[in-house]
Amino acid sequence: MRFRVFRFDPDGHARPVMQDFDVRLEASDRMVLDALVRLKEQDDSITFRRSCREGVCGSDAMNINGRNALACITPLEGIKQPVTLAPLPGFPVIRDLVVDMTQFFAHYHSIKPYVVNDEPPPERERLQSPEEREKLNGLYECILCAACSSFCPPYWWNPDKFIGPAGLLQAQRFIADSRDRATAERLEFLDDVFKLYRCRTIMNCTEVCPKGLSPARAIEHIKIALLRDSA
Amino acid sequence: MKLFSGRRAFVLQRLSALVLLAYFTAGALRLALGPPVTYVQWQTWSAQPLAAAALLVLVAALLGHVWVGIRDVVLDYVHSPGLRLAVLGAAAAGLAFLASWTVLILVAHVNSA
Numbered sequence: 001m002r003f004r005v006f007r008f009d010p011d012g013h014a015r016p017v018m019q020d021f022d023v024r025l026e027a028s029d030r031m032v033l034d035a036l037v038r039l040k041e042q043d044d045s046i047t048f049r050r051s052c053r054e055g056v057c058g059s060d061a062m063n064i065n066g067r068n069a070l071a072c073i074t075p076l077e078g079i080k081q082p083v084t085l086a087p088l089p090g091f092p093v094i095r096d097l098v099v100d101m102t103q104f105f106a107h108y109h110s111i112k113p114y115v116v117n118d119e120p121p122p123e124r125e126r127l128q129s130p131e132e133r134e135k136l137n138g139l140y141e142c143i144l145c146a147a148c149s150s151f152c153p154p155y156w157w158n159p160d161k162f163i164g165p166a167g168l169l170q171a172q173r174f175i176a177d178s179r180d181r182a183t184a185e186r187l188e189f190l191d192d193v194f195k196l197y198r199c200r201t202i203m204n205c206t207e208v209c210p211k212g213l214s215p216a217r218a219i220e221h222i223k224i225a226l227l228r229d230s231a
Numbered sequence: 232m233k234l235f236s237g238r239r240a241f242v243l244q245r246l247s248a249l250v251l252l253a254y255f256t257a258g259a260l261r262l263a264l265g266p267p268v269t270y271v272q273w274q275t276w277s278a279q280p281l282a283a284a285a286l287l288v289l290v291a292a293l294l295g296h297v298w299v300g301i302r303d304v305v306l307d308y309v310h311s312p313g314l315r316l317a318v319l320g321a322a323a324a325g326l327a328f329l330a331s332w333t334v335l336i337l338v339a340h341v342n343s344a
Contacts, residue, residue, distance in 0.1 A: 157307040193306065197237030200303075226238050 001025055001035060002082035005046065008093050016093070020082065032083065033060055033071040047096040055210060058145030062097050063089055068147035068208040088150035090159060104146050107163045111171040111189070116182035132178035139173035139218060141211050142166060148205035148215050154198040161194035165205035165215030168196065172218035175225060187229050190222055197223075244299040250292035278344030283337045290333045294326050301326075 001023050008016040023039050033050055040046050048071070051057040055073040063086040064074050071085075091099035117126065149155045149164035163171070171190060174180050190196045196219070205215040262268075276282050301322045309315040 154307065158310075191236045191238055193237035193240070197241055198307065223241060227242070230238060 001076065003035065003039060004082040004084045005039070005096070006086040006093075007046070007096055008087075009045075010095055018084070025076070030075060030077075031072050032064055032069075032074040032076060032079070032085070035076060035083070036060075036071055036085070047098050049098055056143060058143035058147075061088055061145035061147045061150075061210070062086065063150075068151045070145060070147070070210045073210060088146055090150050090152075090156040091146070099146075099150075101146060103159055104149060104164070104166070105144075107149075107167040108144065108170060111163065111167050111174070112182070112186070113170050113174065115174065115177055115180045116185075117179055118181065126179040128178050135176045135178070136173060138213055139169060139176060142169055142173070142213060143211060144170075145210060147208050147210055151204040151208045153202055153204070154200055158194055158198055162198040163190075163195050165199070165219065168199070168222060169213065169215040169218040172222050175222065183225075184229070187222075187226055191226055196226075240299045240302065243295050247292040247296040247299075250288065251296060254289045254292070275344075277337075278340050280341055283341045287333065287337055290330070294330055298322070298326055 003021045003023055004018050005021060006016060007019045021039055021042065023035050023042065025035060025038060029035055029038060031053075033053055036046075036048055036050070040048075048062070049059040050072065051059040053060075053072045055070050058070065060071040061068060062071055063069075063084075064071065065080055065084050068088060076083075085097060087093045087097050087099045091101065091104070094100050115126075144166060146166060148169075149166045152165050154162050155164040168190075171186060175183055175186050180186075199216070199219045201216055201220070203216045206213075206217070209215065277286060302319060305315055305318050305322070309318055
């Protein structure tokens with residue numbers, strides 16, 4: 001199978017290039033990640049992240065044939081050749097398919113991704129009704145692979161200021177959590193022309209999310225919460 | 232509400248869009264379903280104070296909508312704070328000029344009737 005892979009060696013001081021490979025696949029190779037592992041057997045200098053190889057850890061998010069996806073759950077069957085593999089767009093490249101996610105995780109940490117509740121803890125746990133728990137569906141499943149943020153044009157334009165779809169989806173996950181007591185502070189933090197309102201509802205985030213989530217909808221819910229807050 | 236909250240612009244953009252939608256729908260329906268409007272009829276109608284006020288609301292909604300659009304494009308693409316301020320200032324001045332000019336035209340038009 002033919003592959004065209006983005007190559008960048010930071011020590012080589014050369015410009016990035018697209019390198020073509022013919023990869024010999026085995027019958028058991030089903031996903032793009034399997035092919036990448038075969039490719040690394042042929043050329044061990046090629047660099048990429050991977051861990052769980054089953055769409056849970058989010059390590060191997062990359063741009064596959066022009067679209068962000070997880071290599072481990074992108075089937076090889078029927079894929080257009082040559083399969084073009086590139087690092088996540090808009091992120092600084094460290095080497096080959098590995099990107100620097102420092103900014104991405106800084107945004108994630110900025111939204112306080114944990115339940116804030118200073119009330120005395122109950123004897124066993126902070127309970128939720130089934131309805132309250134239901135509100136977290138479509139939010140808590142995010143694996144922080146950054147496929148959405150790196151496919152978001154406003155995030156390319158202001159990566160240092162716009163929190164991006166992944167961070168905002170996580171923000172909504174805690175705003176929607178009935179156990180959290182910091183909703184007002186969270187909304188106050190997000191009420192910013194850059195942090196939240198750079199979103200143009202382009203919906204690339206929803207289009208490429210490998211977990212089938214909708215960050216665009218989560219962002220709309222935050223905007224609605226802000227409107228209710230000001231009413 | 233914070234000065235750079237973004238919420239105000241978000242609300243202005245949506246409210247002005249609703250106003251524009253209502254006006255353009257009404258205008259399109261009038262043109263499509265009503266008898267043809269002559270220049271004299273248009274002049275007479277628009278010289279009435281209520282009609283002039285309605286036109287002023289339309290222009291205000293249009294300029295408000297344009298302002299949010301320009302502001303968004305500048306915030307996205309112009310990253311130097313000084314240049315951003317200059318471009319936003321120029322856009323605001325241009326839109327303020329258009330708003331003032333519209334008011335002067337409408338006032339003169341109503342007074343001449």
